[in-house]
Amino acid sequence: MYVCICKGITDNHIREAVDSGCDSLRDLRRELGVGSQCGKCARHARQILRETRSANEATSFSNSATAGEAVVFWPQTA
Numbered sequence: 001m002y003v004c005i006c007k008g009i010t011d012n013h014i015r016e017a018v019d020s021g022c023d024s025l026r027d028l029r030r031e032l033g034v035g036s037q038c039g040k041c042a043r044h045a046r047q048i049l050r051e052t053r054s055a056n057e058a059t060s061f062s063n064s065a066t067a068g069e070a071v072v073f074w075p076q077t078a
């Protein structure tokens with residue numbers, strides 16, 4: 001799906017950029033040009049950035065847990 005009409009950037013372009021190391025809207029703007037014209041796409045681009053980072057962190061957590069690393073859960077205080 002197109003996110004940035006001005007630059008022809010899709011959600012997949014953004015996900016690939018995040019997977020390649022982009023970690024902020026500023027990074028996405030520099031690498032893809034997203035949000036650099038009218039700026040109407042910035043909110044949606046940021047949302048995709050956050051979703052992709054969360055998914056990557058969850059995958060990383062899952063992989064480290066299955067790799068035998070200790071997983072520490074802090075006690076809940078009511």
Ligand code: FES
Pocket residue numbers: 003004005006007034035036037038039040041042
């Ligand atoms: S839609 Fe992205 S800069 Fe205009």
